[in-house]
Amino acid sequence: MQAEPRAHPFMPNSTAELKQELLAVLGIDSVDQLFAQIPREHRLRNPLDLPEAMSSEVDLSRHMRGKLGKNISCQRALSFLGGGCWQHHVPAVCDEIAQRSEFLTPVWGTVASDLGRNQAWFEFTSQLGELLSLELVALPVYSWGCAAGNAIRMAARMTGRNKVLLPRYLCPERRAVINSYCEPPEMHSHISIVDIDVDPETGLLNLESLERRLADDVAAVYFENPSYLGQIESQAMEISAMARRHGAETIVGVDPVSLGILEPPGEYGADIVVGSIQPLGIHMNCGGGLGGFIASRDEPRYAHEYPALMISITETPQGDYGFSMVLMHQCSYGSREKAKDWTGNSTYLWAIVCAVYMALLGPRGFRELGELIIQRAHYCAHLLGKIDGVRVLPRSGFFKEFVVNFDSTGKQVHEINRALLKHGIFGGLDLSRHFPELGQSALFCVTEMHNEQDLMLLAEKLREVCSS
Numbered sequence: 001m002q003a004e005p006r007a008h009p010f011m012p013n014s015t016a017e018l019k020q021e022l023l024a025v026l027g028i029d030s031v032d033q034l035f036a037q038i039p040r041e042h043r044l045r046n047p048l049d050l051p052e053a054m055s056s057e058v059d060l061s062r063h064m065r066g067k068l069g070k071n072i073s074c075q076r077a078l079s080f081l082g083g084g085c086w087q088h089h090v091p092a093v094c095d096e097i098a099q100r101s102e103f104l105t106p107v108w109g110t111v112a113s114d115l116g117r118n119q120a121w122f123e124f125t126s127q128l129g130e131l132l133s134l135e136l137v138a139l140p141v142y143s144w145g146c147a148a149g150n151a152i153r154m155a156a157r158m159t160g161r162n163k164v165l166l167p168r169y170l171c172p173e174r175r176a177v178i179n180s181y182c183e184p185p186e187m188h189s190h191i192s193i194v195d196i197d198v199d200p201e202t203g204l205l206n207l208e209s210l211e212r213r214l215a216d217d218v219a220a221v222y223f224e225n226p227s228y229l230g231q232i233e234s235q236a237m238e239i240s241a242m243a244r245r246h247g248a249e250t251i252v253g254v255d256p257v258s259l260g261i262l263e264p265p266g267e268y269g270a271d272i273v274v275g276s277i278q279p280l281g282i283h284m285n286c287g288g289g290l291g292g293f294i295a296s297r298d299e300p301r302y303a304h305e306y307p308a309l310m311i312s313i314t315e316t317p318q319g320d321y322g323f324s325m326v327l328m329h330q331c332s333y334g335s336r337e338k339a340k341d342w343t344g345n346s347t348y349l350w351a352i353v354c355a356v357y358m359a360l361l362g363p364r365g366f367r368e369l370g371e372l373i374i375q376r377a378h379y380c381a382h383l384l385g386k387i388d389g390v391r392v393l394p395r396s397g398f399f400k401e402f403v404v405n406f407d408s409t410g411k412q413v414h415e416i417n418r419a420l421l422k423h424g425i426f427g428g429l430d431l432s433r434h435f436p437e438l439g440q441s442a443l444f445c446v447t448e449m450h451n452e453q454d455l456m457l458l459a460e461k462l463r464e465v466c467s468s
Contacts, residue, residue: 072421074284078454079426082401082445083228084144084171084276085284088257089448091360094281094353103352111324118323121311121348124355128293131259131358131366132273133266135298138308140277140291140347140354145174147274147292148222148253149181150341154272154294154305155220155249156191157340165213165221165248167205168195171228172434191219200438202394203231203403205239214246220272224253225265229443230377230401231394232262240269256280256293258399260366261374272296281357282350291347291354307331307341309348369448373400376455377446383459384444389466393441400447404428407439409466417442419465425458 013022023029035043054060074087081087098104103117111118125137141147152164164182166175182191197209205223214221221243225233233239240250252270257279265273277291278284296302303310304327312326332339361369377400385392389409392402406416417427428442435441446455 072426074426077421077424077426078450078457080444080446080450080458081426081429083429083443084173085290086279086400086445087284087447087449088279088281090281090283091357093360094356097356098349098353103349111322115323117352118311118325119321120352120355122313122323123359124351125311127355127358128256128277129295131256131264132254132295133264134270134273134295136303136306136310137293137295138306138310140293140351141308141343142289142292142347143174143177144253144274144276144290144292145171145177146181147294148174148251149178150307151251151272151274151294152178152191152220152222153181153189153341154302154307155251156189157305158301159219159247159249161217161219161248162190163192163194163215163218165194165196165210165218167223167227168198169203169227169229169435170224174228196221196223198227200393203227203229203398204233204235207235207238207242210239210242214242214248216246218243218246218248220249220251222251222253225262226255226258226399226401229403230398230445232397232399234397236263236265236270237268240271244269255399257366257369257373259370260361260363260368261370262399266297272302277347277350277354280354282353289347289350291350303327304330305340307339308343309333370399372448373446374398376448376450376452377402379452380444380446380450380455380458383455384462387459387463387466390462393438401443401445403431403438403441404444405439405441406466407441409440411440411466413440413442416462416465419468420461423461425461427462 013019019031023031028034054063079087103120106114106117108114121139125139129135129137141150155164156162166178179193182193183189185192194213196213197206198204199206210221221239223233223236223239225236227233236252243250249271250269251272251274252265254265254273254275256275256277273295275293277293282291294306294308306327307330309325309331310327311323314322314324316322328334330340332342377398378396381392381395381398381402384390384404385395389406391405391408393405406413413428413430413432417430420427428444431438431441431443
């Protein structure tokens with residue numbers, strides 16, 4: 001006997017009466033008519049083989065806990081994964097502030113009602129600007145990749161050119177997003193991407209390769225410091241000068257927690273700076289925006305090309321300070337499809353969290369954090385480099401991530417990682433798929449979350465795995 005159809009408790013407008021009311025308002029007889037423009041060959045021919053619907057919240061909760069319980073989280077295992085999402089400590093006050101209703105639930109109000117939130121956003125932009133040694137910082141976009149893609153399009157609009165130079169070794173996910181922003185060759189606003197060679201032994205950009213590729217059609221040179229493979233780019237000032245000689249913009253991607261010990265990009269010639277805000281008090285997550293920032297000098301030619309929301313401060317005649325959005329007309333909220341580019345509000349709450357985190361650390365805290373990370377990362381590399389068949393590339397000059405090569409062990413990275421997981425350890429990120437010229441190599445990440453015992457345990461278990 002067929003079960004009686006009923007409304008699903010977790011889906012709005014699912015009663016038969018409401019469905020019929022919606023169809024009547026639209027003037028149609030069936031939901032199928034809404035999809036008439038989709039060719040039949042692209043539609044599902046057979047019903048999906050779905051399990052029976054759960055109408056009980058108790059059953060659904062138990063089902064989801066069982067599914068999620070199969071995951072091994074970084075709380076249960078010791079993790080050395082990085083490559084774009086890193087395990088950093090999130091102070092409890094960051095979560096507390098993020099859950100306050102005045103930040104968590106409001107969307108848009110008036111200038112008066114949004115004053116407190118706007119001030120918190122301004123604190124984010126001003127603190128990050130101080131870290132970067134730049135004056136103009138936008139509210140965050142969805143990810144580092146989105147920030148880089150937007151920055152490249154900004155440079156193309158400013159220069160009227162349609163080519164960008166990228167380092168050969170770049171986060172595959174970030175490169176994929178940049179590819180999307182640069183659009184296919186068939187599009188009128190296509191930006192072509194050209195790789196710059198990177199020395200695999202030192203991890204530094206090959207300046208001869210850069211010079212050969214620089215020309216009058218290059219809109220921007222993009223590089224990262226530290227690089228995707230963790231190396232600190234000691235040639236940053238030379239790269240910026242070379243780009244400037246050819247009329248190209250210099251776009252630098254940075255890890256903000258490195259700026260307590262590394263020179264800020266505004267000091268070595270960066271025109272536009274992008275990066276991830278996830279290390280600044282945001283938990284690791286999957287499927288949500290980790291947040292990316294865009295910053296530049298406070299010049300009209302840059303300000304008028306931003307696609308994201310901007311916050312500014314002004315003094316009232318009474319001597320008070322007011323905080324409000326500026327340049328609203330050029331973003332997609334103000335101009336819709338005619339905007340510079342699209343932006344959304346998925347990561348604006350993170351801006352407030354990051355402001356809390358940066359205020360907690362302060363200049364001294366950032367310096368101490370940077371020193372702690374770089375010391376522990378190099379100590380870990382030293383321990384791993386003493387294992388037979390294991391080679392660290394290069395052995396120094398990196399921040400929190402470094403490349404470990406296993407070619408001489410005769411084992412593949414996925415075999416090593418599978419064996420480490422049996423000991424409760426997530427090994428390094430496998431680089432062999434995207435960068436086969438690096439051989440059987442993995443990207444290991446060390447942060448303030450790892451103590452000396454963690455690093456010695458990794459070395460001990462890795463030695464066992466490689467010798468077995």
